[in-house]
Amino acid sequence: MLSPLADPLFVHLCGGVLPCLETVYTDLRRFDDTCNARLEAMVAQHGLAELTRPRVVHLDIDTTVMPLFGDHEGALLGPNPHYRGRPSYHPILARIAETDTCVGAQLRPGNTGFGSAEAPLIAAWIDRTRAHVGPDCLMYVRIDSAGDCTEVMDTIAQHGAFFLTKARMGPALCGVVAVAEGWETFDWDADKRPLRQTAVIDFARDDWRERQLAVRVVAIRVHERECGKQLFLWDDNEFTVQVFLTNDMVSSPEDLAQKYNDRAGIEPLIAEFKSAWGIGKAPSERFEANQASLLLKLLAHSLLRRNVTKQFAHLPELRSWRAPWLQRILLRIPGRLIRSGRSVIVRLPPRPAFMPLLN
Structure with a gap:
């Protein structure tokens, strides 16, 4: 029709x-589970296509909330910072930082958290990425404090990748960090006062020891932190502290902190998915249909990115443009269709030289 x-x-x-x-x-x-699995693999295929023999690749994993305002299968109460008490979905996404594309996604009911149940899914995403980048590429899997889960960290390590996650600051860990010594300064202000300091903390949880999981605990304390949750542990200074967990035993603490901070790029990408592609909308009452809709929108994003890379290789700055601007100059172009005899003519307004002509 x-x-x-x-x-x-x-x-x-x-x-x-x-x-x-x-x-x-x-x-x-x-769409059923089998069709959605094939579609999700297609999303990953196009999301990985732009990676060409990288030496290091970063796989960022995060979740988001999709508030729902109708009768949707799987719409359950869960964490919802903007619409408290509103049923929602809680999808989980995987992003390749180097290409800013999605290589894994799964729609979940709104009451689903992040923990050991996600370990098999993360393992599958690591394996598909490893199959593409090869055995010699270093891979980092970056997750927020929800990744401070022994099962998740152990799974990442067993699949040949480095985990890098923010630690959950329980009383035991806070106490050890508060009395830690040997802080090393790597940044000073104009008056030569320390601004940033690092320390490797001698701390291990019981379940880490049971699994023989080697975890390096790295603390970074800073002055004048402007965003995020502020944690003060000392009365005699104004340092706030963050603690990271990793199995990378070689990189410097300051490099690990910067590497984790670069993970923040997944949040604007998810915002782009919602604003430009509408992943926050659920068009059907069926859960599998909404999963298919989510994957199709993510696939459209990857295809647009691939088109920009291929068609505009001479304009690499377009790679940094967000989808709304790319849609505006590549897709949302006014035109008039004229039929004359047996011919069809498409007339478009004058455009910059780098714009492709539509046939």
């Missing part, structure tokens, strides 16, 4: 046929 509101030019560029939304939603309801 052709949508009655479809633009003739858009229909022509789509091959002459454009289904209405009801048809699209009906097709989404045909």
